[in-house]
Amino acid sequence: MPKRPSKASPAYSPADILKLARSSIQALKPYVPGRSIEDVKAQYHPKQIVKLGSNENPLGANPKVLKAIAKVLPKISLYPDGSSRVLREELAKYCSAKDGAVSADEIIVGNGSDEILLMIALAFVKPGERVVVSENTFSEYEFSGRVLDAEIVKVPLKEFRYDVDAFAKALAKKPKMMFLCNPNNPTGNYITHGELEWLLKKTPRSCLVVVDEAYGDYATEKDFPRSVELMRKFPNLLIARTFSKLFGLAGLRLGYGIGAAELLRETLRVKTPFNVNLLVQTAAVTALNDKTFINKSLSVNSKGRLQIEDGLQKLGLFYLPTQANFICFHVPRPAVDLCEELLKRGMIIRALKSFGLPDWCRVTIGTREQNAFFLTELKSALQRA
């Protein structure tokens, strides 16, 4: 790479920067993403690489979606519809069929659900207000609060599950917002409809409750929350979802939120004009309506879950019951080392140190072949230790 010319002015010193930047952001740690195929290829040159590290859809790209994108591709020089109207209407139809009547003005879309979470915080969280998050969960909830100068109130898991009692107790601190990940990333377990309703009953309307259901599409338990039904009773409930998992569009970036139109109207004030790109607006509509791909993805996931659970049992490893597209399991040595060993063999999974669980790993449920490769390499890596 070209170097900076030597005549460059002295840039800002750490002390200068501390004065210039907002102090709250100094506590923000950069997000730790899963390893990419390219990285691992460059580092270890394994014969083949199987990536089950980022909870992507193991079926890969949906061919119908690729066709839909190809059709709209010649329009890339034009700005997208800033209001994503057609997409929001289709999402309203999809959710209405699945969750109970939802209208397009109760849907908000963003550049990944990361942007949805940030927009909600940006619209509502005032400096010094409290935001309640769980420990051992997706880091973007804490990020969204911190970026807005919130005081973060952290509640621990209880027996590796979200602790609804602890959330209720945290209400004594009069929080402005609570974030729940359901099913939780990375533990894979869930809070029930009854638990969420109980918590919402205790929560004043001055506190917004954001439930991130990024993995909710995979939940099969009967008592998984019917969150849209709860949103009708408790208008302070906002639901975030994503196209990165079941719909297989992680690369295109699309998340959506469901909430009271009044709340979303305020959230939209902080939206940049064209936040959702042209291609994903079209791709998502096709993905939503492709029941075949959706059902196949769900079926691969439920079969793969049994396969991996069975394999982990045979290896004598403890795992948590999952309602998501991944499984969280305990390992007998530092997970970071084990995962590095697996990388050398071309197997990408996630060590959960950055989630505060240094003895645990998370593996995405893949296809039969991918899961088999994972179990073989895991067995071999464990023996090597």
Place this chain on the structure above:
Amino acid sequence: MPKRPSKASPAYSPADILKLARSSIQALKPYVPGRSIEDVKAQYHPKQIVKLGSNENPLGANPKVLKAIAKVLPKISLYPDGSSRVLREELAKYCSAKDGAVSADEIIVGNGSDEILLMIALAFVKPGERVVVSENTFSEYEFSGRVLDAEIVKVPLKEFRYDVDAFAKALAKKPKMMFLCNPNNPTGNYITHGELEWLLKKTPRSCLVVVDEAYGDYATEKDFPRSVELMRKFPNLLIARTFSKLFGLAGLRLGYGIGAAELLRETLRVKTPFNVNLLVQTAAVTALNDKTFINKSLSVNSKGRLQIEDGLQKLGLFYLPTQANFICFHVPRPAVDLCEELLKRGMIIRALKSFGLPDWCRVTIGTREQNAFFLTELKSALQRA
């Protein structure tokens, strides 16, 4: 659309919402985008539609870019590289050749330059600090300041140009940030290298100066700022640019910023993990390296500028000299009415009421045919008045 069920709980009242939402965002007005082809088609059913309303590249999609996207399309189920490493390295090469040595850690990328502007504000602007913007300019500068609870200091244009003296005087208010649009959207004129250097000399390093060069690629005047050279001398200068204009990628969303690595490191703290989608990371690299498309775009623009200027002169209309891919011209009746009349004829241009210039229009410089259609329809619409 499905209706909300009648048993819905009473949602938030306006008074509730005022209490809940951050007060600063109440002043945010939704962005007013240009009209889309679909909207105009649905409303007026004109025989043909020519869109010169949003300063998009009139050549449309670059075929080489389409091919590059097609190749990477099968990867859309995978998360993009969150650090956009390859793209930033290619941008560093591109800028080094054009502007003088720049390294990849002096480049930041975002979901459109809108996101760059917001991230810079989010990283540096503290509540109550002052942000200086011009009147009659792109609205996102004011937006970025307001969203962070800044006090907005507005300086008027002087003879329809950015007033560098007024910016310098505004320094008495000890602002944290100043935004300049160069060339200015929507007037098309520019501040010179000498003017920008003069302003930077007067500006303390505690005030960040953000120059948005979204249209800088079209500037041909010799004294247009060599902003990267100035950034070396004044590390408080940040430069924002976009792929939505010359590179023809408005639909895919990509903006970039150039600045001191120390400043960008702080800005990156507020970045969401995967802000730039997979396809645009690839598309942009191809677009950067396609000199043929770039040169053709520039040539179409310079020829078109003469064609439109000539046409406006013949119609007796006053216009401002432009260094961008659009021309700002005065009209003898409310521009909103005139533009509505043009819409009926299938001609989309922009009335500048939302920019505070109710007697002015902005037309994107198009192809020869598009410009001819515009001039014919404009003449006819004016006669009809």
